[in-house]
Every structure is written in C-alpha cells, then in structure tokens.
Amino acid sequence: MTINPAKTCQPIGAMYAALGIHGCLPHSHGSQGCCAYHRSTLTRHYKEPISAATSSFTEGSSVFGGQANLLQAIETIFTVYDPEIIAIHTTCLSETIGDDLPQIIKKARDEGKAPAGKEVIGAPTPSYVGSHVTGFSNMVKAMANMALPTERKNGKVNIIPGWVEPSDMEEIKRLAATVGVDITLFPDTSGVLNGPLNGEYTMFPKGGVTIAELKNCSAAIGTLALGEWCSADAARLLDTRHKVPCRVLDMPFGLKATDRFIDALRTVGGTTVPEEISYERGQLVDLISDMHQYFYHKRVALAGDPDQLIALTEFLVSIDMCPVHLVTGTPGKRFEKRIRDITRDMPFPVNVRAKGDMFLLHQWIKNDPVDLIIGNSYCKYIARDEDTPLVRFGFPILDRQGHQYFPTVGYKGGLRLLEKILSALLDRTDRDAPEEKFELVF
Numbered sequence: 253m254t255i256n257p258a259k260t261c262q263p264i265g266a267m268y269a270a271l272g273i274h275g276c277l278p279h280s281h282g283s284q285g286c287c288a289y290h291r292s293t294l295t296r297h298y299k300e301p302i303s304a305a306t307s308s309f310t311e312g313s314s315v316f317g318g319q320a321n322l323l324q325a326i327e328t329i330f331t332v333y334d335p336e337i338i339a340i341h342t343t344c345l346s347e348t349i350g351d352d353l354p355q356i357i358k359k360a361r362d363e364g365k366a367p368a369g370k371e372v373i374g375a376p377t378p379s380y381v382g383s384h385v386t387g388f389s390n391m392v393k394a395m396a397n398m399a400l401p402t403e404r405k406n407g408k409v410n411i412i413p414g415w416v417e418p419s420d421m422e423e424i425k426r427l428a429a430t431v432g433v434d435i436t437l438f439p440d441t442s443g444v445l446n447g448p449l450n451g452e453y454t455m456f457p458k459g460g461v462t463i464a465e466l467k468n469c470s471a472a473i474g475t476l477a478l479g480e481w482c483s484a485d486a487a488r489l490l491d492t493r494h495k496v497p498c499r500v501l502d503m504p505f506g507l508k509a510t511d512r513f514i515d516a517l518r519t520v521g522g523t524t525v526p527e528e529i530s531y532e533r534g535q536l537v538d539l540i541s542d543m544h545q546y547f548y549h550k551r552v553a554l555a556g557d558p559d560q561l562i563a564l565t566e567f568l569v570s571i572d573m574c575p576v577h578l579v580t581g582t583p584g585k586r587f588e589k590r591i592r593d594i595t596r597d598m599p600f601p602v603n604v605r606a607k608g609d610m611f612l613l614h615q616w617i618k619n620d621p622v623d624l625i626i627g628n629s630y631c632k633y634i635a636r637d638e639d640t641p642l643v644r645f646g647f648p649i650l651d652r653q654g655h656q657y658f659p660t661v662g663y664k665g666g667l668r669l670l671e672k673i674l675s676a677l678l679d680r681t682d683r684d685a686p687e688e689k690f691e692l693v694f
C-alpha cells in the first residue's frame with residue numbers, strides 16, 4: 253500500500269520531455285482534468301506558463317474510445333497554433349480504453365490532418381505503472397524513434413541528459429563545448445523553461461532540440477545517456493536500430509560522476525580535457541576539503557528519483573556524509589542494489605526502498621533520526637514534524653524559486669550543492685547553539 257507517494261504521474265514526465273523539442277506543443281490524450289494537473293505541476297515547479305493541449309475526453313470518448321477527439325485535436329492544433337510538432341502522451345483513461353496511438357497518428361497523416369513537413373509523435377504513458385520518470389523516458393524514446401536511417405557519420409555526439417533542470421542542460425552544453433565536443437542534446441528545455449522576461453510572449457521559445465537534429469541523431473558517432481531510468485532506453489534504441497554506440501552513465505552530480513562524464517565525453521569525442529575544466533574540478537576539491545569538517549558522518553535521509561539519488565548518494569558518501577534512509581517512488585530493484593553498493597563501507601546501516609513512499613521514509617526517520625533531509629517540497633512536512641533541516645532537490649520544488657537558473661550538475665553544480673548543504677547544517681547549528689557557545693565562526 254502507498255500512503256504518501258514519492259512520485260507523480262507518468263504524463264508529467266512526458267510533457268516535460270516534450271517541451272525540450274523546439275516548436276513542440278505537448279498533447280495529453282485523455283480528460284481535461286489530467287492535462288490541467290500536468291500543466292499546473294510543471295508551471296508551479298518551473299514558474300513558467302506551460303502550454304499543452306488535451307483530447308478533452310467526455311463520457312462518450314470513455315465508452316467508444318478517443319480516436320475522433322484526437323483526430324479533431326491534431327487538425328485544430330495545427331490550424332490554430334501551428335507548432336512544428338505535436339508530442340502526444342496517453343493517460344490512464346485512454347490506456348485503459350486501449351486507444352492505439354500509432355494507428356490514430358497514421359490515420360491523421362493519411363487524412364491530411366497533419367500538414368506536410370509537420371511531425372506528430374506519441375508515447376504511451378499509463379500512470380498506473382511506473383512514475384513521472386517512466387513517462388519522461390518513454391517520450392525521450394519517442395524522440396529517438398524519429399531518427400532516420402543513414403550510412404554517414406556527422407562527428408556529433410548525442411547526449412541524453414535525463415530529467416534535470418533547464419539550467420543543468422545549459423551547463424551540460426557548456427561543458428561539452430569547453431571539452432570541444434559537438435553535441436546534440438535531447439531533450440533540451442534550456443531557453444524554453446528558463447528564458448528571459450522581455451515583455452513579449454512567445455508560444456514557442458527559441459530553445460529546444462530541433463526536429464532536424466532529432467532526425468539526424470542516427471548519424472552521431474556515439475550517445476551518452478545520463479541515467480539508467482531516464483535516458484537508457486532511448487540510447488539503446490539508437491544503438492540497436494542505427495548502430496550508434498551508447499554508454500549509460502550516472503547523472504553528473506558531484507565529483508566522481510562528473511569525472512566519469514568528462515572522461516566519457518573526451519573519449520567519445522576524441523579530444524583532451526582543457527585546463528579550464530581541471531581548474532573547475534580543483535575548485536570543487538578545494539571546497540570539499542574546506543567544508544569536510546562539517547560534513548563528517550552527518551546522517552542524511554533522501555527522497556527523489558533513482559538517477560538523481562544514485563549520483564547524489566555517491567557524492568555524499570565521497571564527502572563522508574552518511575545517507576541512511578533512501579526512498580524513491582519509481583520501481584526498479586536495481587536502485588536498491590546500486591545504493592547498497594555505494595554505501596557498502598558506511599559506518600551506519602542503510603534503509604533503501606524502490607517503489608517506496610514518504611510515509612515509510614518518515615517512519616524510518618522517527619525511529620532513527622537524521623541531521624539533514626534532501627528531497628522535493630513534499631519533504632517539508634517531514635522536516636517540520638521532525639525539526640530537521642531540509643535541502644530542496646529534485647522534482648517538484650513548488651515552494652522555492654531559482655532552481656531552473658542554477659545548475660547542480662558538473663563541478664560548478666557541485667559547488668552549489670555543497671553550499672546549500674552546509675548552509676542548512678550551519679543555520680541549524682546557529683539556531684540551536686546556547687548563548688555561551690554561540691560563536692561568530694563554528
């Protein structure tokens with residue numbers, strides 16, 4: 253039984269991924285309520301208006317299927333909003349009815365409802381299995397499915413960043429450019445969900461991977477998939493169908509995972525690591541050594557998505573913190589195995605659960621308290637109940653702002669993570685210090 257879920261619904265991930273294609277209007281094939289929920293959750297996290305269409309199921313569609321609604325929707329969307337591409341995801345209802353998305357999309361093309369030169373892709377996202385992470389992965393796989401057969405290679409490298417912030421996608425592009433590797437990043441929500449306020453509304457902002465780039469990603473010399481849960485399926489599709497060799501890496505959070513990412517970039521791109529990157533790495537090592545005294549053996553509880561938690565746990569262990577309770581709402585027993593491997597030499601026993609919930613995490617913390625909680629905004633209830641500091645990280649963050657502008661990936665992102673963690677710990681030390689021990693410097 254799930255009491256307080258540590259996940260949200262599949263289409264939200266599919267919608268977020270779809271926004272990373274330039275000129276894309278995501279479409280929710282289900283009832284209006286589903287679409288409103290997906291849009292509002294993304295709007296609350298990214299603080300941007302999220303445009304998306306819906307098949308607007310009524311009782312009739314629920315009984316007879318949603319084909320007529322979707323055909324009408326495709327025609328109306330291209331006529332009224334003129335996107336380059338519509339990315340359709342299903343919902344619990346349309347999946348339960350058994351609507352056949354590929355067949356409906358083909359019918360729309362055959363009947364001329366999708367004009368020539370425009371694209372329609374679809375991803376199945378039944379929310380009664382998996383989580384928002386599964387939905388994200390399914391939509392990214394639908395993007396990879398757009399790649400056209402080719403014999404030539406264009407020297408580029410595909411990077412599938414996984415579910416990270418727009419700022420993280422920007423940072424991954426900066427790192428690749430600094431290492432001298434020409435990449436196609438997909439999805440790419442930078443410039444879409446963290447764009448400037450300039451007084452003009454643009455329904456389709458400048459950012460996002462283009463359709464031409466997606467069709468050409470079969471010509472890449474390799475793919476780096478960041479995160480087994482979010483990115484591996486798409487990378488493996490390109491590998492098996494178009495012989496683009498792929499490597500699945502952890503998301504580049506923290507020192508070691510970023511080292512592996514930079515090394516993989518260098519290897520696949522055939523370049524060397526420039527001094528600028530070594531300098532950034534050195535800064536992170538310096539900050540770790542300066543802060544280490546405060547981190548040593550601090551106990552941490554974490555809730556979030558598997559790809560993020562695996563890399564973050566490795567980072568925490570590398571700075572001698574102790575992640576002792578970990579929960580993800582996304583299924584996959586491999587998550588538990590990876591966490592147990594990473595925390596093998598820690599001095600405390602570890603509780604870890606895939607497909608777990610926040611109630612379980614709360615019980616673990618009650619029985620065995622921690623110094624810090626790291627997770628999304630829903631963790632604030634546990635943090636308040638247990639009077640424990642909270643660092644907000646992951647999705648969704650509904651009650652704080654700025655996360656879409658400051659990266660947490662790479663060496664520079666590592667600096668930000670460390671700063672947030674130490675501030676939370678020392679703010680608590682300041683608050684709790686008795687008068688005679690309240691010092692300017694701890």
Ligand code: SF4
Nearest residue numbers: 261286289343344379
């Ligand atoms: S019905 Fe399913 S798809 Fe719709 S909001 Fe609920 S969980 Fe998500």
